[in-house]
Amino acid sequence: MKAFSNFNLREYNSYRLSAVCRNAYFPECDEDIRTLFSDPNAKKIVLGGGYNIILSQDYYDADFVVFSGTYNNISLVGEDKVLCQAGVDMKELSEFALANELTGLEIYYDIPSSLGGAVVMNAGAGGEDIKALLIEVYYYDPNTDTFNTISVSDINFEYRNSFFQKNPEMIVCRALLQLKTGNADEIKAKMDKTKEARWAKQPREFPNAGSVFKRPPGRFVGPMIDELGLKGFAVGGAKVSEKHSGFIINYADAKGSDILSLISSVKAKVQDAFGVDLEVEQRVI
Ligand SMILES: NC(=O)C1=CN([C@@H]2O[C@H](COP(=O)(O)OP(=O)(O)OC[C@H]3O[C@@H](n4cnc5c(N)ncnc54)[C@H](OP(=O)(O)O)[C@@H]3O)[C@@H](O)[C@H]2O)C=CC1
Numbered sequence: 001m002k003a004f005s006n007f008n009l010r011e012y013n014s015y016r017l018s019a020v021c022r023n024a025y026f027p028e029c030d031e032d033i034r035t036l037f038s039d040p041n042a043k044k045i046v047l048g049g050g051y052n053i054i055l056s057q058d059y060y061d062a063d064f065v066v067f068s069g070t071y072n073n074i075s076l077v078g079e080d081k082v083l084c085q086a087g088v089d090m091k092e093l094s095e096f097a098l099a100n101e102l103t104g105l106e107i108y109y110d111i112p113s114s115l116g117g118a119v120v121m122n123a124g125a126g127g128e129d130i131k132a133l134l135i136e137v138y139y140y141d142p143n144t145d146t147f148n149t150i151s152v153s154d155i156n157f158e159y160r161n162s163f164f165q166k167n168p169e170m171i172v173c174r175a176l177l178q179l180k181t182g183n184a185d186e187i188k189a190k191m192d193k194t195k196e197a198r199w200a201k202q203p204r205e206f207p208n209a210g211s212v213f214k215r216p217p218g219r220f221v222g223p224m225i226d227e228l229g230l231k232g233f234a235v236g237g238a239k240v241s242e243k244h245s246g247f248i249i250n251y252a253d254a255k256g257s258d259i260l261s262l263i264s265s266v267k268a269k270v271q272d273a274f275g276v277d278l279e280v281e282q283r284v285i
């Protein structure tokens with residue numbers, strides 16, 4: 001396994017915040033996972049691709065385990081199933097599916113996520129989600145020091161929620177996905193179309209971590225923020241995106257604390273004006 005001391009996580013969080021941690025570990029196999037997590041008292045902070053996190057501190061006197069760039073094997077099982085490890089980047093997984101003329105993963109060409117993060121959060125967009133493709137997930141339970149398999153029906157997926165969110169000590173190791181045989185041109189066309197539509201609406205030119213808030217029941221976040229005239233509202237180097245007000249962008253060397261102050265301010269204004277208590281979707285670390 002790769003291990004680094006005093007490691008700057010800037011390249012491992014999509015806001016590109018500078019945050020140094022005491023140690024960063026990049027597991028490469030199941031035994032590395034057991035070594036890292038078998039002692040429940042030795043707390044570690046888990047990151048996938050770092051696309052949905054806010055690193056609120058400049059320094060962490062803590063150990064991070066990063067599932068990105070390693071533990072990222074993908075293999076075809078039979079004709080139309082794919083087995084992949086937690087560190088697989090979903091974009092690469094969608095490209096693997098295309099190369100094998102398999103359909104189902106096209107939207108993940110542009111949903112920033114590791115496979116592990118996608119399972120934990122039930123990643124998706126436009127009405128599609130990962131739940132629909134999953135057969136089963138293999139995970140590590142530090143309470144019992146065992147690797148277990150859970151079938152999709154037992155994961156209890158909900159909107160941005162799952163068994164793994166409710167049990168954050170469980171480590172997602174691998175997932176088996178069911179795809180369908182497709183036509184390469186059609187798969188590629190859907191990948192390109194999804195990407196184009198998302199880039200047109202989202203501020204992909206700046207570091208960001210997707211939607212800041214969950215959709216409150218029966219409402220959208222963007223229109224409320226727009227109505228309050230908060231597009232472009234900034235704290236330090238962090239700003240409510242002018243392109244999509246459900247996003248915060250790092251436009252000028254923001255700190256995690258800038259993002260948190262901006263979130264508090266937006267939350268308070270939305271609460272005052274609409275009586276809606278916005279729930280932050282991104283993980284504050
Ligand atoms: N729809 C969109 O456009 C966008 C969606 N997103 C979503 O955000 C998520 C980002 O994923 P990713 O970057 O990989 O995750 P992150 O690195 O952002 O990690 C988020 C949390 O997921 C948990 N986690 C990640 N990997 C594992 C694992 N192997 N085992 C157990 N827990 C894990 C950890 O929480 P804990 O320790 O509490 O379990 C971690 O704090 C995806 O679900 C993605 O869909 C992000 C940006 C845009």
Ligand SMILES: C=C(O[C@H]1[C@H](O)[C@@H](CO)O[C@H](OP(=O)(O)OP(=O)(O)OC[C@H]2O[C@@H](n3ccc(=O)[nH]c3=O)[C@H](O)[C@@H]2O)[C@@H]1NC(C)=O)C(=O)O
Binds near residue numbers: 127211215242
């Ligand atoms: C980006 C993420 O996922 C996104 C996902 O890409 C999109 C599309 O499926 O739907 C959710 O966003 P969202 O609720 O903001 O949906 P969008 O379709 O972008 O916008 C909803 C509505 O708000 C309006 N809107 C959007 C932005 C804006 O500045 N102003 C505005 O009025 C849009 O016109 C649309 O009518 C997901 N977010 C959540 C928290 O559910 C993420 O999870 O990080």
